[in-house]
Amino acid sequence: MGTKGSLVGAMRCALRGIGLAWRSERNLRIHSLAVVVSSAGAWALGFSQLEWAVLALTWALVLGAEMINSSIEALCDHLHPARHPQIARVKDVAAGAVLVCALVAVIVGTLLFGPKLVVLLGC
Numbered sequence: 001m002g003t004k005g006s007l008v009g010a011m012r013c014a015l016r017g018i019g020l021a022w023r024s025e026r027n028l029r030i031h032s033l034a035v036v037v038s039s040a041g042a043w044a045l046g047f048s049q050l051e052w053a054v055l056a057l058t059w060a061l062v063l064g065a066e067m068i069n070s071s072i073e074a075l076c077d078h079l080h081p082a083r084h085p086q087i088a089r090v091k092d093v094a095a096g097a098v099l100v101c102a103l104v105a106v107i108v109g110t111l112l113f114g115p116k117l118v119v120l121l122g123c
């Protein structure tokens, strides 16, 4: 039976996409490691519900941007395997979007973890 159009089918495709991205994208695995490390830190530092929510949104921002970037790269490579300045532009802008998200994540992480670490370490 075809799954086209069904909610379950759409979910299955999305999960397959996550699996594909996980297997093929090294940067996604690195960012996922940051999720695990920051989770452990947030748990150890007793983050509030609001702090967890901000942290979770930051993870979604970075991981989502990385996955969209990788799908844009795959589309470019499929449609135009040869080198072309317009492909370079598309890929560079997509990579720039990931960088913006990663820099924002660093700022958010510093704001969330910084004050708690200062108190903990007695600086």
Ligand SMILES: Nc1ncnc2c1ncn2[C@@H]1O[C@H](COP(=O)(O)OP(=O)(O)OP(=O)(O)O)[C@@H](O)[C@H]1O
Residues within 6 Å of the ligand: 027, 069, 070, 073, 080, 081, 082, 083, 084, 085, 087, 088, 089, 091, 092, 095
């Ligand atoms: N077909 C192309 N034509 C012109 N420039 C390209 C092309 N493919 C890649 N580039 C240039 O090389 C850069 C890296 O592209 P590539 O597809 O190798 O990404 P990547 O190194 O795998 O990135 P990531 O680490 O995010 O997966 C692009 O940002 C672009 O500047």
